[in-house]
Amino acid sequence: MAKTVKLLSENFGKIRPDSLEDYLNAGGFEALKKAFTMKPLDIIEEVKKSKLMGRGGAGYPTGSKWEQLYRIEKFPKYIVCNADEGEPGTFKDKLILNYDPMKLIEGMIIAGYVFNSNHGYIYIRGEYPDSQNIMQTAADVLEKTGYLGENILGSDFSFHLHVRTGAGAYVCGENSTLLNSLEGKAGRPRKKPPHLAEVGLFELPTLVNNVESLANIPYIVLNGGDKYASFGTEASGGTKLVCLSGNVVNRGVYEVRFGTTLREIIYELGGGVPNGRKLKLVQIGGSSGPCFDETLLDTPLCYDATWKNGITVGSGALLVVDDSNCVVDFVKCITEFFVHESCGKCTLCREGNKQLLKIINKFTEGTASEKDFDAIRRISDAMTNGAFCGLGETASRALTTCLEYFKDEFEEHINGKCRAGVCSFEKGGE
């Protein structure tokens, strides 16, 4: 039986988010006190040992990211927390922001100490106004009690936290875009290189980490990287907050050890598919993530095992789709999302998504032909290889992976048949 663990989620619902007393009673700020007795490089070493991989979706080793920024000898440096959580089906960072904001702040202060950075920014999406208020309240409490601001805990280290809002743009979850938005600009991505570690916020060296990544730092500092790593697998240290959504009985966020299989998560924790329906497909990592069928359900949640099977851990979103849904209609929904969210900066993403949607509409309207498969391949290849940022690179992934697993259903649509009875074939078909 798959089990959840309470390593990161330990305080959820147990402490009041605005109560320093509650947080201290739960062991809060012990990690910060310990960090102040350690050398920055030793802290980075623990983060490396922890095998913590970036929890926003890219899965880049956090320790390596920290080491790169540490070696850059330009100051000031900035700490930025990416709380844009816009990937559909992802709602885990919200729990950290709402239920344990001080842990995230503690992680950010530790990062600030490591890089001798005095300013941290937390960019919270505009759709989470409650989370913004909770974070701001927590920050105010900590400022008043000496955990934020000048000379933290009587040390000579100072750290100021700024809570900032987004205003509804998925692309701002991309780190360079997020920094532009933080600077008060429209959310368009930057050319990389230079990397954000060198030229980041206000063109200064910057660390950008996801909420879940930073919130894991206090545990790693307090208990050691090895201890954290021991919760996971050889390649993926620790635990992951997974978000179960879609056609599944127990939707919600679960903290699991890396190595738990997708089947265990969906069937044992999630209770499987409701209403006697059958599982048709799973999309992992949000709308930019790949889709697959039940043949991959025994894949363990783990960065290398998922990559081996052509999928990804991504943000930890698991969207379960049952057989009452039409796969073409499903990718239409995803592609409409990307048409809306493309920032328009690069042609491949702006036009590519529009053209893909046109072709998908041909399938749902009953006017598609075999030639359209080639067009999809050409457009998606161009986008994947040539788009300016991660949004355009991954926007067609749901479509191409659905074609891999469910091409027969697309072919049925050419012949005017939708087995789920969802598509109307307004312009042709039967």
Add this chain to the structure above:
Amino acid sequence: MMEKIRAQEVYGIINKHNKSKEQILSILLEIQEASGRNYVPEECAQIVAQELGLSLSKVYDVLTFYAMFSLKPRGKYILEICKSAPCHVNGSKNVRDMFEKELGISIGETTEDNMFTLQYSSCFGACDIAPAVKIGGKVYGNLNEQKVKEIVDLYRKEGQ
């Protein structure tokens, strides 16, 4: 035309954020909320440009880029139906139909009494209670015909 918001209020919001360019999103969102009609009037955008030392086109670059801003007056309450994949597979289309029927408007429109605007939204992280709708900072989930009716009634009363 300025509906309810006064220039004084706009200056107040800008000053609260120390006339900081980097806080333009907060400034514009607060102006929009204070407008009473959920939009940023041109006169306000001009004041923002002037006070922050930005060109008006830069302010509009921001205003037209982010989905949360509107240049046109909207209803007192914005009903945002999530149309992202997790809500889609839980029947968000039916929810749209229910709201359209209950309000007598189509998606994208505002009711005649300027009380409600019905629009789509990208995922706002309520996937565990999909299909969901967001009204201001509040989120309602697991929607069905009964709940949709109750929500509309609730806001109709509150908005009177």
